Amino acid sequence: MQGFKKLFTVLSISTFIALSVLILGPPLAAQEPTNQELLERIEALEEELQYFRDILEANTEKATEARERAVAAEAKAEEATRTAESAAASRTARPLSDTKWHLAGYADAGAMFRTNGGDDTFAFGHFNPVFHFQYKDIVMFEGELEFEIDEDGKTEVALEYATLNFLVHDNVSIVVGKFLSPIGQFQERLHPTWINKIGYAPAGFGHDGAQPSSEIGVQVRGGISIGKRSMVNYAVMVGNGPRMGHEGGLELEGFGRDDNQNKAFGGRIGFLPVPYFEIGGSYMKAAVNGLEGTGALMPTTGKVKIWGADAAYTRGPWDFRFEYLNTVRGALNSAEEEGGEVEALDRLVLKAWYVQLAYRLSEITSSPFLRRLEPVVRYGKFNISGNHHLEEENAQTRLNIGLNYWIAPSLVARIGYEQRKFLVEGIKEKLILLQAAYGF
Amino acid sequence: MKLLKNLVLASAFSGLIMGSGLVLAGDPADPSRPDPAQIARGAKAWADQCGRCHNMRAPAELNDEDWYVSVTHMRVRGNIPGDMIRDIQAFLMASNKKE
Numbered sequence: 001m002q003g004f005k006k007l008f009t010v011l012s013i014s015t016f017i018a019l020s021v022l023i024l025g026p027p028l029a030a031q032e033p034t035n036q037e038l039l040e041r042i043e044a045l046e047e048e049l050q051y052f053r054d055i056l057e058a059n060t061e062k063a064t065e066a067r068e069r070a071v072a073a074e075a076k077a078e079e080a081t082r083t084a085e086s087a088a089a090s091r092t093a094r095p096l097s098d099t100k101w102h103l104a105g106y107a108d109a110g111a112m113f114r115t116n117g118g119d120d121t122f123a124f125g126h127f128n129p130v131f132h133f134q135y136k137d138i139v140m141f142e143g144e145l146e147f148e149i150d151e152d153g154k155t156e157v158a159l160e161y162a163t164l165n166f167l168v169h170d171n172v173s174i175v176v177g178k179f180l181s182p183i184g185q186f187q188e189r190l191h192p193t194w195i196n197k198i199g200y201a202p203a204g205f206g207h208d209g210a211q212p213s214s215e216i217g218v219q220v221r222g223g224i225s226i227g228k229r230s231m232v233n234y235a236v237m238v239g240n241g242p243r244m245g246h247e248g249g250l251e252l253e254g255f256g257r258d259d260n261q262n263k264a265f266g267g268r269i270g271f272l273p274v275p276y277f278e279i280g281g282s283y284m285k286a287a288v289n290g291l292e293g294t295g296a297l298m299p300t301t302g303k304v305k306i307w308g309a310d311a312a313y314t315r316g317p318w319d320f321r322f323e324y325l326n327t328v329r330g331a332l333n334s335a336e337e338e339g340g341e342v343e344a345l346d347r348l349v350l351k352a353w354y355v356q357l358a359y360r361l362s363e364i365t366s367s368p369f370l371r372r373l374e375p376v377v378r379y380g381k382f383n384i385s386g387n388h389h390l391e392e393e394n395a396q397t398r399l400n401i402g403l404n405y406w407i408a409p410s411l412v413a414r415i416g417y418e419q420r421k422f423l424v425e426g427i428k429e430k431l432i433l434l435q436a437a438y439g440f
Numbered sequence: 441m442k443l444l445k446n447l448v449l450a451s452a453f454s455g456l457i458m459g460s461g462l463v464l465a466g467d468p469a470d471p472s473r474p475d476p477a478q479i480a481r482g483a484k485a486w487a488d489q490c491g492r493c494h495n496m497r498a499p500a501e502l503n504d505e506d507w508y509v510s511v512t513h514m515r516v517r518g519n520i521p522g523d524m525i526r527d528i529q530a531f532l533m534a535s536n537k538k539e
Binding site: 096097100101102104132133134137140142165167169170171173175188189190194195221222223224225231233234235270275276278312314406409410439 | 488489491492493494495496497498501502504505506508509510512513515516517518519520521522523524
């Protein structure tokens with residue numbers, strides 16, 4: 001760069017002197033040129049001068065470009081240094097021990113106001129600690145307790161699940177113990193109140209519903225990637241199976257002992273063509289013994305069959321869910337309560353479904369407050385046939401409209417409106433629900 | 441007898457899947473030496489998988505051990521393949537340090 005400047009300066013001075021000499025007065029000794037020759041020389045010198053100017057200009061541009069590159073390289077070097085320092089810090093971090101543990105879970109509390117009569121009430125919903133203990137990548141124990149307070153103030157404790165999970169292969173885990181039922185998607189994946197967009201179960205997906213809540217037995221499950229984006233997941237289980245419940249209903253949960261020789265067998269398979277869309281199908285078969293009682297009839301065994309389908313679309317701010325379950329208990333002889341009179345009970349059919357749509361406003365506004373809002377709507381129906389009492393008590397449509405305010409990714413405050421329309425008597429029950437839920 | 445039949449069916453199914461090579465998964469890659477490519481894969485898998493059921497929690501919410509165990513829990517609950525889980529663990533454990 002300096003060389004070119006010097007060259008330019010020397011040439012400029014030389015040109016100036018040459019031009020001055022040529023114009024003001026040539027040496028006496030020189031042969032006098034004609035005007036035409038002088039003009040030609042001047043033009044030649046001007047061309048030469050322009051040539052060097054062009055060279056200088058081009059080199060100035062190159063120099064600017066080189067300087068910019070140097071600045072960029074310096075920034076990259078600084079970034080690389082930071083990354084190296086970070087990696088070095090990681091290397092010096094305390095290595096994880098073979099046995100690791102983590103306390104997780106969720107809790108919620110809220111209030112319920114009835115708009116058409118009945119008591120308004122505050123409610124402490126749940127405190128569900130979940131314990132995770134892991135030994136290397138070989139086995140994990142996980143157990144969830146549920147603490148609730150009933151209407152009379154008593155604390156109720158239940159073991160939601162407790163399993164040993166053997167991580168036998170990247171695509172296979174073997175689960176033994178009491179596990180959440182893999183039938184359908186709500187119970188296993190969505191029921192914790194900080195995950196459930198509405199905070200309460202859809203009609204037919206809670207207690208006395210069509211969906212099994214848990215099972216005690218063995219489960220083989222896992223996921224398999226297909227190509228870059230698709231995946232199949234599966235869960236196959238064998239368990240003790242359900243039992244007869246009160247008033248001819250079913251207790252679809254894990255019992256500590258099998259009371260017949262018919263194990264429950266079932267599972268679910270899901271397919272994700274892309275990570276944000278999943279369709280799944282579930283099936284389970286089992287049998288229940290009729291309850292012992294009085295009268296001329298002897299209890300018999302009835303078959304139980306469940307099938308269902310579910311779908312989920314969870315792209316960006318959208319969260320759409322659909323689920324359908326069809327649960328059938330065959331006709332059998334049973335008392336409606338233990339020790340009651342044994343009767344011939346009709347075939348019982350429970351059908352439950354819901355659709356749910358939630359949308360997080362974060363994509364359409366930059367307001368810090370509005371971005372945290374998530375409107376949600378859910379509509380579902382629980383149909384019961386074959387048992388008038390259960391139908392009268394539980395068959396209903398249920399509409400929920402809610403608004404979630406996400407204080408943090410796992411901390412939500414919500415308000416919702418719920419309308420239950422009981423199908424037999426046509427009674428409508430309207431509720432305003434307030435809830436705060438925290439997943440930890 | 442039916443129990444036996446069911447267990448045989450379940451075993452056959454799992455055997456079919458494990459046919460590609462039944463091995464104990466063993467220790468994952470040394471988390472103290474993060475591989476940039478693995479971290480990049482993990483970031484994508486984290487975004488793809490976690491949001492399927494719930495909001496994604498920020499990496500800084502948990503420390504290395506908590507993330508490691510929590511993500512293993514999701515391997516079972518969410519039916520996520522083990523190799524993808526190791527990528528997610530690597531990403532979260534490389535991203536949870538507060539400046």
